[in-house]
Amino acid sequence: MDFETVLVVATLFIGLPWLVLHYMTRWKTAATITTDDEVLLDELYQLAKRLDDRMDTVERLVASDNPDFKPARLVHDSEVDNQQLRELDRLLAEKKGTRP
Known part of the structure; x- marks a missing residue:
């Protein structure tokens, strides 16, 4: 595999879920008093x-x-x-x- 394919796969399966979960956690903690x-x-x-x-x-x-x-x-x-x-x-x- 070339470097670009590894980068795309890593972005899709590691980066995107991390980004979504990170902001979901921030949203939940910000909503509490x-x-x-x-x-x-x-x-x-x-x-x-x-x-x-x-x-x-x-x-x-x-x-x-x-x-x-x-x-x-x-x-x-x-x-x-x-x-x-x-x-x-x-x-x-x-x-x-x-x-x-």
Whole structure:
């Protein structure tokens, strides 16, 4: 066999599968969330909950001082939103192994 044939066969049976498997592995590892990302998301979620509570308090205070005040939010303390938050709290508690 000449050198070109060996090169083509090596490329087809070694190089191509290695290239495909290499990028498949990189794709699978890139799609996962790291522990640091998970901690950051949890912290951001807790911060968002605190800010939401503060916004409720500010809106109640302003509404008590000014009867014409209309909150910028669409629905105050919406049950649909609260149900989603409770579900998210439950999932986080299950992940941590505690009860909400």
